[in-house]
Amino acid sequence: MKKIILALFSLLLLVAAAQASDPTAVALLASVKKKYDLVNDYSARARLVTNVIFIKAPVSQVTVYYRKPDQLLVKNEKGISFIPKGTVHINMNNVLGLTNFEAVLSGTETVDGVLCTVVKIFPLSEEESITRATLYIDPTQLLVRRSVVSTKESGTYSIKMKYGSYSWCGLPSEVAMEFNTRDYKLPKGTTLDYDNGTPKASGLPQKGKVLIQYQAYTLNKGLPASLFR
């Protein structure tokens, strides 16, 4: 019996040791953060494409506003867009700005033909909305190529980034985000739809996608906090 308890205790110790932050992972994250810290704020014109099973929307011209450390706003200046609340996670400082966390290396993986180091991050504070994040970091250019962020309330966001002329400060040229959607169904008879024979959407929760293609950035010109209220 004692042996079993000892074995279990040893196993727990091992798990705890494995969970502790890996200095290499922490150092890699620090290097990446240094690069991202070059940007205090930006505004960017972008093209937004929403692909959600129950939404039919035109391509929108939006402006993305960011202010350090974690304020992000996507605004459709001329039309209407249903912008996922998780869009805030396209700002990598949401993860890189964590102070109380454990990080471990989790091997390597290729993202868009680039060999990336996979770093898993576990926030330790109960107050963080993020429960876990996995970053796929390009160790040569110190860029996050992909991230998977799990949140307490709104599920998991999988974000892929492509870089262009602003890669020197970690700003992407294209962001593709996948997220969980809730089912959309109104009570029967409330809309009295015209039945044109088109099969109805299933109404079940599915993955939604948002693609943001950046066209022009304006960096570090100062943005008022009131903009994000």
Place this chain on the structure above:
Amino acid sequence: MMFFEVLRIELFKIFRRPRTFIAFGAIALIILLIQFALKVNGNEFILFFTDSQTDTFEIPFGGILNGYFVCVAVLHIILVHVPLLVALIAGDMIAGEANSGTLRMLATKSVTRTELVLAKFAASAVYVILLLLWMALFALVGSLLLFGANDLVVFKETDLHIISNTDVVWRFIAAFFFAALALIMIAALSVFLSVFAENSLGPIVATVCIVIVFTILQQLKVPVFEQTINPWSFTTHMLGWKGFFYVEKSADGVTIPGSIENPIALVKSGAILLGYITLFISAAVWAFRKKDILS
């Protein structure tokens, strides 16, 4: 030539009656009340449709609540009830003459009975078109003045469509044309029923009852009616105006400008409504020609 003379007289008779303007007044009042309600509690109205998505999406309440959206909401609420207003006039066209004892006199004039029925039906159709133009003035122009323009969001039972504001106006024009076709069909039904009655109450009530019965069958959404009656029911196809606000999307989920979701269905609905108009008016002409006019 005689036809247009009779039509002119019929229009004169319609617009000489004060009750004709009750419909215009009622429509203006209802639209103003809806616009006022949406101006005050528009966000709550939108929340009813978007409540399940507030955790996932930022809901652009201010953007959604614009003139186009309000106009669609107004049409959605009142077009279901307009058949009553149409029946009020069209149901009176022949039965009203019989009731007041002028039908026999009218039939002795140098106009064929066919021309008489067609002129009375055409006068009802003109009334319908004027009623819709009045509605368009208040619902579309009024709402745009009160709420401004933006993209149009259309909420359906299982999905929602966002239409760019540059792609909206022609849809309203088409929808009003289609609504006119649907209401002219109601006028044809009323005129047909009017042939058999000696007072106008009968055809008016009968028209309204028929519309109510078929609307209920449609709303029940049970297979036994969905597969048998509803595909051919005129109330199903009268909703076709909404079809102009359902857009098609590409494989990556983007709406295709200028597109309509399954336009063939709209053509079919339009053809069925035209078929009903032809059927009711032909039957009305046939019955009126055979009718033994005693009053």
